[in-house]
Amino acid sequence: MIRITLLMFMVTCLYGCGGNNTVQISPYANIVAFGDSLTQGVGVDKPNSYPTKLASELGIEVINSGISGQTSSQGLARLNTVLTTHMPSLIIICYGGNDVLQNKSKTQLEANLRQMIIRSKQHGAQVMLVAVPQFGLLLSPMPVYKKLADEYDLVLIEDTLPDLLGDASKKSDRVHLNAQGYALLASEIARHIEITN
Structure with missing residues (x-):
């Protein structure tokens, strides 16, 4: 009985936790990657x-x-x-790293991300969130991203950036990725985007 309950819980989490798992867009969609230095690509050309x-x-x-x-x-x-x-069909939001580094209010970060989501949806864009880690002994995604992804039923790339920034071989400096790191981030995001005709 315990094993059945555990299995049901795992299946529920696989398909029901953290909002959607895939964004569907047309081959003619306009995608905007919106963020700070991690989006710009600091550390690489x-x-x-x-x-x-x-x-x-x-x-x-x-x-x-x-x-x-x-x-x-x-x-x-x-x-x-x-x-x-740009009138995007999909906007990929990756903000929060500089808020953390500058000790900005987490409440304000949540409010800002919430407004980004709301305004993007009002403009007809689907939204994907990329979670930024809270820096400490162990890098882990800030809970605000999952909270908002659940609330607005968004695709969330939750652990990828914390994992990559926790691996020295994937970084160009303390807070930015190198070419391999950015390529892996792109691949994980691509895995959650389905092109439909």
Whole structure:
């Protein structure tokens, strides 16, 4: 009986935890990667940034809208311009690293991410979240990302970035990935995107 209950729990988590598992987009979709230095691709040249690698894997243009050094508040301030300029079918949000490094309020980070999600959806975009780790002895994703993914039924890339940033062989410096790290991040994101005709 215990084994059956455990199996049911595992199946429920596999298919029901953390919001959706896949985003479906058309081959003509417009994808925007929206974030800070991890999106911009600090530590590598442009062809090795994750948005460029993702575009290669999907065969679809991915617009790199990453700006190094930005906090989530700064990202939120420019989001409307990004949405109206590019009209994305899918926006991949990866913000929070600079909030952590600058000891910004976690409450404010959550509020900013929430507004990013709401505004993106209002513009007709599907939203994918990439969780950023809280830095400490062990890197683990901040809980706010799963909370918002569950609340808004979003695809969440939860453990990939913390795992990569915890592996020195995948980093160009303390807080940025190298070419191999960005390629692995792109591959994990691509795994959750389905191209439909």
